[in-house]
Amino acid sequence: MNNWLTIAMPKGRIFEEAAELLQKVGYDFTDVEDSRKLILEFPEYKVRLMMAKPMDVVTYVEYGAADCGIAGKDVLLEQDRDVYEVLDLNISGCYLAVAGLPDKPLSKIAPKIATKYPRVASEYFREQGEQIEIIPLNGSIELAPLIGLTDRIVDIVSSGQTLRENGLVEYERIADITSRFIVNPVSYRIKNEQLDPLIEALSEYV
Ligand SMILES: Nc1ncnc2c1ncn2[C@@H]1O[C@H](COP(=O)(O)OP(=O)(O)OP(=O)(O)O)[C@@H](O)[C@H]1O
Numbered sequence: 217m218n219n220w221l222t223i224a225m226p227k228g229r230i231f232e233e234a235a236e237l238l239q240k241v242g243y244d245f246t247d248v249e250d251s252r253k254l255i256l257e258f259p260e261y262k263v264r265l266m267m268a269k270p271m272d273v274v275t276y277v278e279y280g281a282a283d284c285g286i287a288g289k290d291v292l293l294e295q296d297r298d299v300y301e302v303l304d305l306n307i308s309g310c311y312l313a314v315a316g317l318p319d320k321p322l323s324k325i326a327p328k329i330a331t332k333y334p335r336v337a338s339e340y341f342r343e344q345g346e347q348i349e350i351i352p353l354n355g356s357i358e359l360a361p362l363i364g365l366t367d368r369i370v371d372i373v374s375s376g377q378t379l380r381e382n383g384l385v386e387y388e389r390i391a392d393i394t395s396r397f398i399v400n401p402v403s404y405r406i407k408n409e410q411l412d413p414l415i416e417a418l419s420e421y422v
Pocket residue numbers: 228229230269270271287288289290291308309310355372373374375393394395
């Protein structure tokens with residue numbers, strides 16, 4: 217079993233696109249979608265899938281619990297972990313932006329920013345010369361400016377529907393985001409016979 221490849225897969229929206237891509241290179245994980253199992257084994261491929269929360273994929277890969285995984289660039293920017301980012305899969309495209317109520321200037325002293333990405337937000341505003349106060353949240357970030365909790369949010373935007381339907385506007389765009397194929401540095405060396413062909417095959421389709 218130790219020559220198997222353990223892949224940390226993000227549950228939810230990325231999984232579907234990632235499974236489609238992996239099917240193109242011969243790995244059919246489509247029936248996984250209906251399962252609640254968290255570890256799934258595929259002897260035919262010598263692959264073990266770990267079904268993880270998207271925010272946790274990089275942790276599993278950094279600690280070697282998974283040899284490789286698929287994570288959004290937002291998570292990689294936020295967590296800054298010791299993994300190799302070997303391929304941009306060009307799936308789950310979105311972007312990180314600063315947003316808030318329209319025509320609302322930033323508070324002069326320590327404007328409050330709600331976000332699931334405190335490190336990204338702090339670095340961004342520091343580069344703008346702004347001293348901010350982070351209000352960390354885990355989801356539905358758009359609520360914060362609506363209830364007067366914060367001046368702005370730093371969150372993911374894709375179609376802009378969530379911002380529009382909540383009367384929020386985008387102020388600045390921080391970074392374009394896609395999902396990336398990441399590898400544990402030790403696995404990259406000792407399992408390169410399995411990893412190199414997979415990365416090579418994927419690179420033909422991204
Ligand atoms: N609206 C979106 N459109 C496209 N990609 C997105 C969108 N929102 C997030 N993503 C990407 O998908 C990844 C997972 O986001 P998602 O919000 O589904 O996960 P999560 O918030 O960790 O899970 P949950 O929402 O179940 O708590 C993000 O890291 C990001 O790269």
